[in-house]
Amino acid sequence: MxxxxxxxxxxxxxxxxxxxxxxxxxxxxxxxxxxxxxxxxxxxxxxxxxxxxxxxxxxxxxxxxxxxxxxxxxxxxxxxxxxxxxxxxxxxxxxxxxxxxxxxxxxxxxxxxxxxxxxxWAITRWRAARALVAPQEGAHAVKGAHAQNGAYEVRPLRDEDWPAVRALDAPAFGGDRGTLLARLASRSREFACVAVSRGRVEGFLLGRDGRSATQLGPIVATNEDCACALLAHALTHVEGPVLVDALARHEAFARQLTAAGFAVERGYTRMALGGEGDFGDDNVLIAIAGPELG
Ligand SMILES: CC(C)(COP(=O)(O)OP(=O)(O)OC[C@H]1O[C@@H](n2cnc3c(N)ncnc32)[C@H](O)[C@@H]1OP(=O)(O)O)[C@@H](O)C(=O)NCCC(=O)NCCS
The missing domain is CATH 3.40.630.30 (Gcn5-related N-acetyltransferase (GNAT))
Incomplete structure (x- = not known):
């Protein structure tokens, strides 16, 4: 019945x-x-x-x-x-x-x-009971609000970054989700950040609190080095267990997660019912917001 x-x-x-x-x-x-x-x-x-x-x-x-x-x-x-x-x-x-x-x-x-x-897409869930800030190749590990990680200056997200953040996210995710991103920013004030190179925002990281762990994501970046720099910055500002749901194809990012003490917990599969399969750009979408948000 x-x-x-x-x-x-x-x-x-x-x-x-x-x-x-x-x-x-x-x-x-x-x-x-x-x-x-x-x-x-x-x-x-x-x-x-x-x-x-x-x-x-x-x-x-x-x-x-x-x-x-x-x-x-x-x-x-x-x-x-x-x-x-x-x-x-x-x-x-x-x-x-x-x-x-x-x-x-x-x-x-x-x-x-x-x-x-x-x-x-194949997605991998990574979990760390307590993440470490692993050094990145070519990076100067600086603990604090601003860090120079390789070619990127990573700093906390500011109000004036929103146009650039939304412009990066829309093609990465496959649609404009500004309202959702603003919600996530308000739940990740301690670690939400952008990576800047030559005055341009090349990546961002948001996240949120959770029942058993802090979730980092989405992470959108023009390349994996940039994503690693964002991750390193966020991890200096997060305590306790951390989750990241990364697209499985980003191998350099996976190595950085492993170096930071993360282990694979499970896999997810992105699925769609019909449509043209136009769900964003997996070159720049490094980690999703979470399986419940995309
Ligand atoms: C996955 C889940 C939602 C399924 O709920 P459910 O009400 O038992 O699912 P349904 O009764 O509608 O199952 C329909 C069919 O899906 C398949 N199926 C469901 N659960 C399955 C399982 N654990 N393993 C393999 N096949 C499964 C079967 O073919 C089933 O048909 P059958 O019972 O006649 O063999 C439930 O097990 C659950 O809450 N799991 C934990 C949370 C979770 O993983 N949610 C899914 C998030 S994407």
Missing amino acids: AHPIAPLLRADIPGAERLVAQAGWNQVAADWELFIELGAGFKVVGDDGTVIATAAILPSSASFGWISMVLVDTAHRRRGLATQLLQACIEKLQAQQRVPALDATPAGREVYRPLGFRDG
Whole structure:
């Protein structure tokens, strides 16, 4: 029997957070608020009113939208709940003329493939219990607000950097997501930074707090050296566990993560249902914001 799917409201956030903790995911209440404000959340409740399954959508760009937070209580799995929620998300996005896209865990990929989703980029999740600031080739490791890392001056993000940051991000991600980036900047004030070379912003790094770790991302940079310089800067300002979801193809960046004490935790696959596959530029998108945001 089909379970009714209802909108996820602010009052449901504690119930949704229970599913996040059960799955060992990293999102906090601010993430659910973001979905409710900028997109929409969905839930299925059990007989006793408990939230037993969730999903969320975000209008990522004019042409595509993100599906995420597909979580089913362990006691209610393999009964079609994820598939039903997925279908509701797909209908909403397609009614908005947006191609549904997502970053799938290996288990999620098994649900999405039968629905017609096709594989795109491979993404690697890296985690460090406590990251180190590893020296970079040609870099002068300077601890503090400003650091000269190789060819780049890396400094905290300033208000006047926004036009350059958005101009770098839009082609990298495949759409203008200025509102989302501003949210992430407000949650990463201690470490949000830009890399400048010859007066031009060549890269930026944002992030956010999480349930079990600080997430660094997105990281957008004109090359991997620039991304490594941004990473080194951020790591001087972050304490405790850190997560980075990097595109698997960036090997120099992966070496820098390893040198900084990160290890691979799992893989994700970027997937889309239909469309032309125009989801940004993997030359300059070094790390995503997170699988739930793209
Ligand atoms: C992945 C998850 C959302 C699936 O939820 P679910 O409600 O059990 O999924 P469904 O019942 O709709 O499954 C539909 C089909 O997907 C496949 N599938 C689902 N879970 C699977 C798994 N763990 N391994 C392999 N195939 C799986 C099966 O083909 C299944 O059909 P079947 O039960 O008739 O064999 C759930 O296991 C979960 O919350 N996992 C932890 C969080 C997570 O990884 N979410 C996905 C994020 S991308």
